[in-house]
Amino acid sequence: xxxxxxxxxxxxxQYLNAQAAGRPLKNPISHETLVRARGYRQQRIRxxxxxxxxxxxxxxxxxxxxxxxxxxxxxxxxxxxxARYAMVVNxxxxxxFEYRNAMHLAENLETVNEVRPATSWFYFASGPRTMxxxxxxxxxxxxxxxxxxxxxMRLAVDKMEPMGVDILRQRGVEIxxxxxxxxxxxxxxxxxxxxxxxxxxxxxxxGMWRMRDLSEPGRTENEIWAELHHENIRNGxxxxxxxxxxxxxRTNPWFQExxxxxxxxxxxxxxxxxxxxxxxxxxxxxxxxxxxxxxxTDEQKxxxxxxxxxxxxxxxxxxxxxxxxxxxxxxxxxxxxxxxxRYSVAFHGVGLCDEYPAVPTHVDMDRGHxxxxxxxxxxxxxxxxxxxxxxxxxxxxxEIQVLVTExxxxxxxxxxxxxxx
Numbered sequence: 001x002x003x004x005x006x007x008x009x010x011x012x013x014q015y016l017n018a019q020a021a022g023r024p025l026k027n028p029i030s031h032e033t034l035v036r037a038r039g040y041r042q043q044r045i046r047x048x049x050x051x052x053x054x055x056x057x058x059x060x061x062x063x064x065x066x067x068x069x070x071x072x073x074x075x076x077x078x079x080x081x082x083a084r085y086a087m088v089v090n091x092x093x094x095x096x097f098e099y100r101n102a103m104h105l106a107e108n109l110e111t112v113n114e115v116r117p118a119t120s121w122f123y124f125a126s127g128p129r130t131m132x133x134x135x136x137x138x139x140x141x142x143x144x145x146x147x148x149x150x151x152x153m154r155l156a157v158d159k160m161e162p163m164g165v166d167i168l169r170q171r172g173v174e175i176x177x178x179x180x181x182x183x184x185x186x187x188x189x190x191x192x193x194x195x196x197x198x199x200x201x202x203x204x205x206x207g208m209w210r211m212r213d214l215s216e217p218g219r220t221e222n223e224i225w226a227e228l229h230h231e232n233i234r235n236g237x238x239x240x241x242x243x244x245x246x247x248x249x250r251t252n253p254w255f256q257e258x259x260x261x262x263x264x265x266x267x268x269x270x271x272x273x274x275x276x277x278x279x280x281x282x283x284x285x286x287x288x289x290x291x292x293x294x295x296x297t298d299e300q301k302x303x304x305x306x307x308x309x310x311x312x313x314x315x316x317x318x319x320x321x322x323x324x325x326x327x328x329x330x331x332x333x334x335x336x337x338x339x340x341x342r343y344s345v346a347f348h349g350v351g352l353c354d355e356y357p358a359v360p361t362h363v364d365m366d367r368g369h370x371x372x373x374x375x376x377x378x379x380x381x382x383x384x385x386x387x388x389x390x391x392x393x394x395x396x397x398x399e400i401q402v403l404v405t406e407x408x409x410x411x412x413x414x415x416x417x418x419x420x421x
Contacts, residue, residue, distance in 0.1 A: 006212070006293040007293065007418070007419050008212070008416055008418075008419070024234045024235050025202060025203060025206060025235050027199070027235070027236065027278070028199060029195065029196055029199055029278070029279065033192045033195055033196065034070070034192075034196075034279065035110065036190070036192045037070075037190060037192040037193050037196060038069075038070045038109070038110065038111045039110075039111065040190040040192065040193070041067050041068065041070070041111075041185075041186075041190075041193075042068055042069070042088065042094060042111050044185040044186070044188070045057060045067070045068050045088050045181070045182070045185050046088065046090065046091075047185070048181040048182075048184060048185045049088065049090040049156070049181065050090060052156065052176065052180075052181060053152070053154065054090060054152070054154040054155065054156045054176050054181070055089065055090055055145050055148070055149035055150075055152040055153060055154050055155060056087050056088060056089040056090060056092070056144070056145060056148070056149065056155055056156070057087065057088045057155075057156045057157075057158075057178055057181060057182070058085060058086075058087050058141065058155055058156065058157045058158070058160070058178065059085060059086045059087075059088075059158050059178070059182070060082050060084075060085045060157075060158060060159045060160055061079075061158045061159050061182070062075045062078045062079055062084070063075075063280075063352045063353055064086075064158050064178075064182045065084065065085070065086045065096070066280050066352055067182065067185070067186055067351075067352055068086060068088050068094065068111070068182075069086055069088075069094055069096055069106065069109060069111045069112050070109055070111055071086070071096050071098070071105055071106040071109055071112060072105070072238075072280060073098060073099060073102050073105050073106075074099070074102075075238060075239070075276075075280075076239055078099075081122060081124060081125070082120070082121075082122045082160075082161060083099050083118060083120050083122070083125065084096070084097060084098050084099050084102075084118045085097045085118060087141070087144060089144065089148045089149070090149075090152075091148070091150075092148035092149075093113035093114055093148070094111055094112055094113050094114075095112075095113065095114045095115070095116060095144070096112050096114075096115050096116070097115075097116050097117065097118040097119070098115055098116075098117065098118055099118060100117045100118070103115050103116075103117060116140075119133055119136050119137040119140065120133065121133035121134035121136075121137050121161070121163070121164075122161055130163070131163070134161075134163050134164060134167050135167060137164075137167075138164065138167040138168050138170075138171055138173075139171070141155070141168065141171075141173070142168065142171040142172065142173055145173060153172050153173050153174055154174045154176050155168065155173050155174065155175060155176060156176045156177070156178035156181050157175055157176070157177075157178045158178040158179050158181075158182050159179075183355060183356035184356065186349075186351050186352065186355050186356070187349060187351075187355065187356055187357075187376070187378075187379055188376060188377075188378035188379060189351060189378050189379070189380055189403070190378075193281070193351070194380070194403060194412075196278070196279050196281050197281045197282075197283075197351075197380065197412065198412060199277070199278055199279075199281075200237070200275070200276075200277030200278055200279075200281040200282065200283045201277075201283045201285075201401065201412055201413050201414075203231060203232055203235040203237055203275075203277045203278060203283070204228070204231075204232070204273050204275045204277060204283035204285070204413075205283075205413065205414065205415045206231045206235075207227055207228035207229075207230070207231030207232055207273075207275070208228065208273070208287065208415050209415075210227035210228070210230065210231055211224050211225070211227045211228055211245075211271070212289065212293075213227075214227055215263070215269055215289060215290075215291050215292070215293070216263075216291065216292060217263060217264055217265040217291055217292055218262060218263070219262070219263055219291075220259070220260045220261060220262050220263070221245050221246060221247050221250070221258040221259050221260070221261050221263070222258050222259065222260055224245060224258075224263075224269070225243060225245045225258040225271070228240065228273065228275065232275055232277055235277070235278060236277075236278040236279075237275065237276065237277035237278050238276045238277065238278075238280060239276050240273070240274055240275050240276065241274040241275075241276060241282075241353060241354075242257065242272065242274040243257035243258040244257060244258075244271055244272040244274065244397075245257075245258040245269070245270070245271035245272075246258065246261075246269075246270060246271075247261055247262075247263040247267050247268070247269045247291060248261075248263065248264065248267035248268060248291075248393070248394065249393050249394070251268055251269075251270045251288075251388070251394045251395045251396075251397070252341065252388045252389075252392055252393060252394050252395040253341055253388070253390075253395070254270070254341065254343070254386045254388070254395050254397060263291040264291060265291055265292040265294060266290055266291060266292065266294045266297070267290065267291045267394075268288055268289075268290055268291075268296075268300055268394040268395075268396065269288065269289055269290065269291055270286070270287075270288040270394075270395060270396060270397035271286060271287065271288075271397065272284070272285075272286040272397055272399060273285050273286070274354075276352075276353060280352050281351065281352060282350050282351065282352060282353050282354070283401065283413070284350050284354060284382045284399065284401060285382070285399050285400060285401055285413045285415065286384070286397040286398050286399035287397075287398065287415060287417070287418075288304065288307075288396045288397055288398060288418070289418055296418070296420050299392075299393075299394075300394065300396070300420075301420050301421070303387045303388060303394065303395070303396040304387075304396050304398075304418065304420050304421070305420075305421055306334070306335070306338065306385075306387045306396075307385040307386075307387040307396045307397075307398045308385075308398065308417065308421060309332065310332040310334060310385040310387070311383050311384075311385050311398050311399075311400060313331070313332040314327075314331050314332050314346055314347065314383050315383050315400065315402060315409055315411070316408075317330045317331065318347070318375060318381065318383075318402070318404065318408065318409050319375065319408055320375055320376055320377045320404055320405070320406060320408075321374070321375065321376075322374075322375045323372055323373065323374055323375070324357065324359045324365075324370065324371065324372050324373045324374075324375070325365070325372050327346070327359065327375065328346075328359070328362055328365040328366070328370075331346055331361070331362050332346075332362075333362060334361065334362075334363070334387075337389050338387055338388070338389065339363050340389075340390035341386060341387070341388040341389065341390055341392075341395055342361055342363060342386060343361065343384045343385060343386035343397075344358075344360065344361075344364075345358050345359055345360055345361065345384055346359050346360060346361045346362070346383070346384065347359050347381045347382060347383045347384060348381065348382055348384070349379060349380065349381060349382075350380050350381070350382050350401060351380060354382075357371075357373050358370075359373075375404055376404065377404050377405055377406050378403075378404065379403075379404040380401060380402070380403050380404070380412070381401070381402050381404060381409075382399050382400070382401050382402075383399065383400050383402060384398070384399045385397070385398050385399070398417070400413055401413050
């Protein structure tokens, strides 16, 4: 197998020249855009509070805190340490309860009416005083509801340590499932959100070109994957949710994370970006190519052709007003040889990371899995394919990110597919 020049070199040169290659990209997002996006997002939350007749939303998930207030503080650490939280009161204030040494991070946001020190009662922070600190926390939450709720003590909560449920109920608080409120609020994007998301996609794709440059024989998966992180961080991005890059036999089965495995000439490289970029928005796209940019084998080309067909067909049929079951009925029917290694969803929502909905492939929907819902304008969806044969050597992973419009879909990412077909 002969190493060849990259068939996409012309597109790469054109892209990077336009983006000032070798330096961080120029941030196009204005302060006014951010202000409008913040206001829209909090208004979406408030509309859902009214719709569900709850007095307030209590958020511990840092992604929901970010969505409701745009306050960001140690996002990954607070995903597993409940050191901060926020309340948005229906018809009342938005209050950030922040890590005591970081309260200043929320003080100048127009979406935050008040900043208070958080009362931490997860065991790492409170130890044997957990019950004492949780009681202090619950008193404060219940007092806010009594002050602003007009007698309504229904509190929507997204995620919370188990002890908090009983302690709040002892104070007359009715706990309501909050994830339905946050997920359905986040589902419909404003034009300003799309503008910010497009900026994240540009950052991600610049990182993908760096990865492509290093897709040479002798490079490890980790070396190549690091290029995506490099580009993201230097452009103000935040983190990458997974490490889903694999080469050769490690692509099948999918979901093996990057390692010190060394790529050989002609091996298939597949990856899924899951990148959380500037201002917290996600670019979740996948591509596959060969190490050394060799001409694909017949089997690599066959897998790639199926993945392309699945993505293109499913994207084409997506229409506003279509139910998930209607989508399933019209979706790409994959040959049975690909069922075992299929991806878990045909498409899913994306915004601040992966979001509602998650619609399985026809294999699972036809077996009664999944749920129904409605595709609406303003949703951003990731359309997916993972194509391989059980016992085979490799899998092709492809994914694109599309905006649902009044007429169908608009693809937001622009990184080219391989010209193998």
